[in-house]
Amino acid sequence: MKILIYFILCSINVVAYNEIKPGPFKVLFRMDALARMINGRSYEIKSLENGMSQLTHITKPEPTIPSTPLNDAYVQLCDNFDNIGHRTKFLQVLNERYLFKEAEKLYIENKKKENFVEKVEQLLFSKEEPQFYSLFCQFTQGKGIWHSFMREQSQMKIQSLEFKNNTDEIKDMQVEYIENGKLKKRRIIIGTSLEFEIAAFSFCALSYKEMGKWKHCSAPIDDGYIFDMGIKMSKKDGHLNIIWNTKIMKREKGKHKTDPAFQKFVDQLWEKDVDRIDESDIHLDWQRKLGKNEIKDISRHRLFTRVDESIFKKPIYAAFRRMYKKAFRPQVCEQEPPMDKQRRNQFAEIWKLITESEVFKLGYEFLLKNKKIKKKSFDEFSERMYDFWFGTYSRCDQDVDSEILGSSGFEHVFSGEWKDGTGVHGHHNWFRYYLQEKSGDINYYGYFEHQNNILGSFQYEWKVPKSRNDTEESGWIKRKGGFFIGTSPAFDFTLFTVCSILHPGYEACQFELKNTKMVVTTFTKNCDKGKCLSTAYPSLLLDD
Numbered sequence: 294m295k296i297l298i299y300f301i302l303c304s305i306n307v308v309a310y311n312e313i314k315p316g317p318f319k320v321l322f323r324m325d326a327l328a329r330m331i332n333g334r335s336y337e338i339k340s341l342e343n344g345m346s347q348l349t350h351i352t353k354p355e356p357t358i359p360s361t362p363l364n365d366a367y368v369q370l371c372d373n374f375d376n377i378g379h380r381t382k383f384l385q386v387l388n389e390r391y392l393f394k395e396a397e398k399l400y401i402e403n404k405k406k407e408n409f410v411e412k413v414e415q416l417l418f419s420k421e422e423p424q425f426y427s428l429f430c431q432f433t434q435g436k437g438i439w440h441s442f443m444r445e446q447s448q449m450k451i452q453s454l455e456f457k458n459n460t461d462e463i464k465d466m467q468v469e470y471i472e473n474g475k476l477k478k479r480r481i482i483i484g485t486s487l488e489f490e491i492a493a494f495s496f497c498a499l500s501y502k503e504m505g506k507w508k509h510c511s512a513p514i515d516d517g518y519i520f521d522m523g524i525k526m527s528k529k530d531g532h533l534n535i536i537w538n539t540k541i542m543k544r545e546k547g548k549h550k551t552d553p554a555f556q557k558f559v560d561q562l563w564e565k566d567v568d569r570i571d572e573s574d575i576h577l578d579w580q581r582k583l584g585k586n587e588i589k590d591i592s593r594h595r596l597f598t599r600v601d602e603s604i605f606k607k608p609i610y611a612a613f614r615r616m617y618k619k620a621f622r623p624q625v626c627e628q629e630p631p632m633d634k635q636r637r638n639q640f641a642e643i644w645k646l647i648t649e650s651e652v653f654k655l656g657y658e659f660l661l662k663n664k665k666i667k668k669k670s671f672d673e674f675s676e677r678m679y680d681f682w683f684g685t686y687s688r689c690d691q692d693v694d695s696e697i698l699g700s701s702g703f704e705h706v707f708s709g710e711w712k713d714g715t716g717v718h719g720h721h722n723w724f725r726y727y728l729q730e731k732s733g734d735i736n737y738y739g740y741f742e743h744q745n746n747i748l749g750s751f752q753y754e755w756k757v758p759k760s761r762n763d764t765e766e767s768g769w770i771k772r773k774g775g776f777f778i779g780t781s782p783a784f785d786f787t788l789f790t791v792c793s794i795l796h797p798g799y800e801a802c803q804f805e806l807k808n809t810k811m812v813v814t815t816f817t818k819n820c821d822k823g824k825c826l827s828t829a830y831p832s833l834l835l836d837d
Contacts, residue, residue, distance in 0.1 A: 316512050317396070317400070317403060317496055318493060318496065318497075318510060318511070318512035318520060318522075319513065319514060319520075320395075321396060321399070321489055321493055322489075322493075322512065322514050322520050323514070324392050324395060324489070325392060325486050328484060328486040329463065329482070329483075329484040329485055330484070331484070332483070332484030332485075332486075333463070333464035333483050333484030334351075334484075335350055335351055335352070336348055336349065336350055336464070337349060337351055338454045338455075338456065346451060346453060346454040347446060347451075348439075348442070348443065348454060348466070348483070356443055356447070357443060358440050358443050362386050363383075363386045363390060363486075364440070364487060366379070366382050366383040366386045366387075367429075367440065367487055369382070370382075370383045370425075371429075371430035371441070371444065374423075374425075374426045380418060384414065387491065388410055390486075390488040392486065392488045392489055392492060393488045393492055396409065396488075396492035396495075396496070397409040397410060399496075400496065400499075412495070412499050413491070413495045413499075416495060416498060416499065417429075417495070422533050424533070424535055427535075428535060428537070429487075429490070429491070430444070431445070432444070432445045432446075432449070432479075433472065434472060434477055434479075434536070435525075435537065435538065436536060436537070437479065437481070438485070438490045439466070439481045439482065439483050439484070440487055440490075442481055449470050450470055450471035451468065451469070451470045452469040452470055452471060452476065453467075453468075453469045454466060454467070454469075455467045457480065457540075457541070458518070463518060463541050464482070464483040464484055465480060465481075465483070465540060465541040466480070466482075467480050468480075468481065479538065480538060480539065480540040481539070482539055482541060493510075493522060494522070494524070494537060496510070497510035497522050497524050497537075498524050498526075498535070501524060501526055504526055504527060504528065505525070505526075505527050507523050507524070507525045508523070508524045508525070508526075509523050510522045510523075510524070518541055519541070519542040520539070521539065521540050521541070521542055522539045523537060523538050523539075524536075524537045525537070552796070552803075554663065555795060555802075555804060558655070558659045558791070559788070559804045559805075559806065561655060562652050562655060562656070563784075563806060565651045565652050565655055566652055566780060566781050566783070566784040567651065567781075568604075568607055568609055568610070568650075568781035568782075568783065568784075569779055569780050569781050569784065570600070570601070570604050570779040571601075571779075572746060572779065574600065574601035574604065574779075575599070575600050575601075575746070575778065575779050576597070576598045576599035576600075577596055577597060577746055577778070578595065578596060578597075578598045579596070579740045579749065580592035580593070580594060580596075580737075580739060580740070581739045581740075582739060582740055582741070582742075583738065583739040583741055583751075583752055585741075587752075588738075588752065588770060588772060589739070590736065590738045590739070590754070591738060591739045592737055592738060592739045594737070595730050595735075595737055596726075596730065596737040596751065596753075597726075597727050597730055597731070600727060609643075609646045609647075609650075609782055609783060610724065612642045612643045612646055613643065613707075613724060613725075614728065615642075616639070617708065617725060617728065619639075620640070620704075620708070621704045621708045622699070623708070623709060623710050623711050624699065624710070624711050625688045625699050625700050625710045625711060625712040625718065626687075626699055626712070627697070627699050628697050628698060628699055629685055629698060629704070632683060632685065640703075643782075646783070647782065647787075648675045648678075650781075650783040650787075652781070652783050652784050652787045653783055653786070653787045654671070655787070656787040656788075656790060656791050657671055657674055657675075659791065660674075660791060660794060660795070663795075665794050665795055666794065678790060680822035680823070681702065681790075681793075681824070681825055682702045682703040682786075682790075682825070682826055683701050683702075683822075684701060684702075684821055684822030684823070684825035685698040685699075685700065685701050685820060685821050685825075686698055686700060686701070686818050686819065686820035686821065686825060686827075687699060687700065688700045688710070688712060688718070698821060701820075701825065701826075702825055702826025702827060703826075705719035705826075705827070706719055706721045706722065706826070706828065706829050706830070707722045707725060707782065707785075707786075708720070708722075708725060709721075709722075709725060709755070711757070711769045716769045716770045716771060716772060717755050717769045717771035717774065719828060719830075720755070720771060720774055720776075721774070721775070721828075721829065721831070722776055722782065722785065723778045723779065723780070724782065729755070733756070734755065734756050735753055735754070735755060735756070736753060736754040736756060736768070737751065737753045738753050739751065739752055740752075741773060742833055742835065743833075744809050745807050745808070746778060747777065747778055747806060747807050747809055748775060748776075748777055748806075748831055748832070748833055749775055749778075749833070750773050750774065750832060751773075752770070752771060752772055752773060752774070753770075753771050753774065754769065754770055754771075755768055755769045755770075755771065756768040757769065776831065788813065789813060789815060789826075789829035792813040792829065793815035793817065793826055793829060796813075797816070797817065798814070798815070799814050799816075800812040800814050800832070801813075801814070801815075802814070802815065803834060809833070810833070810835075811831055811832065811833055811834055812831065812832055812833075812834045813829060813831050813832075814828070814830055815828065815829040816828050
C-alpha cells in the first residue's frame with residue numbers, strides 16, 4: 294500500500310512539475326515527501342541513562358535505518374566498500390528507484406541530454422578516487438547524512454542532538470559532537486530517502502565549476518521553508534576532497550496590523566533626518582533587471598554614478614568612514630576583539646552622534662509613550678541599545694567551531710560580512726556600499742526591483758583581497774540585497790531599533806515613505822549580552 298501511495302505522490306509531483314516548471318531541487322524534495330513523512334515520524338531523540346542523547350526508532354530497540362532494497366544494499370556496501378559485487382548491486386538498485394529515474398529525466402532536460410547515471414557513477418564511484426564512502430557512509434566534518442549518522446552514532450562522542458524543525462514533512466536535526474578534540478556541528482535532514490540524498494547532491498556537485506569555492510544550491514519549498522545545500526571541492530595532497538552540508542531554513546512573515554501611530558512616527562522620523570542626502574545629489578543607474586533566481590553579472594556600470602560628497606564632511610559620515618577602515622573583520626568565523634574599554638572607544642564617536650541625534654531621541658520618546666519599553670531614563674535605554682547592537686555572537690555552523698564570536702548586529706547591518714559557503718551576509722547600508730563600489734571592491738550585477746530611488750533590491754559581488762597564494766581575483770556574492778538610499782545612519786539605526794521592538798519578524802514592520810510601500814525585517818539572537826539584534830533590513834512591499 295505504501296509503495297502505491299508513493300508512486301501516486303511521485304506521479305502527482307511530476308504532473309505539477311510539467312505545469313509550473315519549478316526547479317529540480319524543489320521537484321525532488323516534493324517527490325521525497327512521503328519518505329520524509331513516514332521515516333521522520335518514526336524517529337525521536339532519546340535521553341540515555343548516562344546523560345547522552347541518541348536518535349532512535351520509536352518501535353525498534355536498536356537504532357537503525359529502515360529496511361528497503363536500497364538501504365540494505367547501502368549497508369552491505371558501506372560495510373565492505375571494496376567489494377565490487379556490492380557496488381554493482383547498489384548501483385543497480387539505485388538506478389531502479391523511481392525518484393532517481395525522475396532525477397535523470399530532470400538532469401537530461403537541464404543538461405542537454407547528458408547521461409545522469411554515468412555522471413553520478415564517475416563522480417561517486419570512479420576507480421581513481423571513489424567519493425561515495427566518505428560522503429555517504431561516514432559521518433564526519435563536512436560529510437555524512439542521517440543514514441551514516443545512524444550507522445556511526447554509537448561510536449561518536451555526541452554532545453547534544455536538537456531538532457531545528459519538526460513538522461510532519463520536515464525533521465531537521467543539529468548534531469553537536471567531539472571530533473579530534475574539537476566541538477563540531479552538523480545539520481542533517483531526518484527521514485529522507487537515500488535516492489533523494491544522492492540525486493540532490495549529484496545535481497549540485499555536477500554543476501560545480503570553481504575549485505576551492507563553495508557552490509550553493511537552494512530552493513524554496515512549501516510553507517515558507519528553504520532547502521539549502523552547500524558543496525565545496527578542493528585538492529588535498531593531490532587528491533580530490535569534497536565537503537557538503539544541508540539544512541532547512543524557515544522564513545516566516547511576522548504578524549502586522551495597520552498602525553497609524555507608527556506611520557506617523559515614520560513620517561516624523563523622515564522629516565527630522567537632517568543628515569539625509571537630497572535626492573538630487575544622488576544619481577543611480579539601475580541598468581538591467583535580473584530574473585528571479587538568476588545569479589549573473591548583466592550590468593556594465595556601477596549602481597551609483599554620482600554622489601555629492603560634500604555631505605560627507607558632516608560628522609556622522611566622517612565618523613562612519615573612519616570606522617569602516619579598521620573596526621571590523623568581515624569574515625564571520627574570525628573572532629572579533631572583545632568589547633573592552635579600548636574597543637568601546639573605537640565606537641564612542643559614532644555612538645555619541647547616533648544617540649544625540651534628533652531621530653534617535655524621537656525613537657526613544659515614541660517607544661516610551663507607547664509603553665513598548667520599560668520606563669527607563671534615556672541614558673539607561675541608550676546603554677541597553679548599545680548591548681543590543683554591539684553584543685557579539687557566533688554565526689558559525691555546519692562543522693565550524695561555534696565558540697567563535699565573530700559577529701554583531703551593528704557589524705552585520707552597517708558593515709557587512711562574509712560567510713564561507715553562503716556569500717555576503719547583512720551589508721544593509723548605502724553609504725558603506727557606495728564607498729566600496731567607488732574604490733572598486735563592489736561589482737554591481739543588476740537589480741530585481743526598485744522604486745522612487747529610495748529603496749531597491751539588487752545583486753552584486755564583494756571582491757575579496759588577494760592573498761599570496763591566489764592566482765586570480767575572487768569574491769563573495771550578495772544574491773539579493775538592499776538598503777535605504779540617501780538616509781542617514783542615525784535614521785536607519787533608529788527605524789531598525791523601533792521595528793525590532795515594536796513589530797519584529799519577517800516583513801512585519803510595514804509603512805510608507807514617499808508614496809512607496811515598504812517593510813523592515815528584524816530578527817534577534819542570543820549573545821554575550823543576553824538578547825541582541827541578528828539582522829535588520831528594508832525591502833519593498835510589492836503587490837501580489
